[in-house]
Amino acid sequence: MSSREVDFSLLAKAGYPIQQHEESEIIFSDGDDGDYMFLVRAGSVDIIRNGAVVETVGPGGIFGEMALIDGSPRSATAKVSEPCELVAIPEKGFLFMVHETPYFALDVMRTLSERLRVMNQLV
Secondary structure: OOOOOOHHHHHHHHHEEEEEOOOOOOOEOOOOOHHHEEEEEEEEEEEEEOEEEEEEEEOOOOOOOHHHHHHOOOEEEEEEEEEEEEEEEEEHHHHHHHHHOOOOHHHHHHHHHHHHHHHHHOO
């Protein structure tokens, strides 16, 4: 985790069920509707765009949040790179966190900003 990344592990304590996923399992694909964001509790998930891994999200990290923010279809594929435990957070839970937790939205923006900077370096 870089110094700018945020640990979202508090979301795991919100009571959402933990999902077990095996290596190579697809969590969602580019173009799918996005009703959930995901928190990685253990293991890791590769974020794939145009056939290339652009990020590997490990414990405490989130992915899938962009679809909840703008309502657009998924912009990448999420594939399990090692067996993992995920917490799926529905849009309602995401919006609750944005509304009720002052720094949550800022933490999400920091994560998005870090990802954008990395993508800009790749281009």
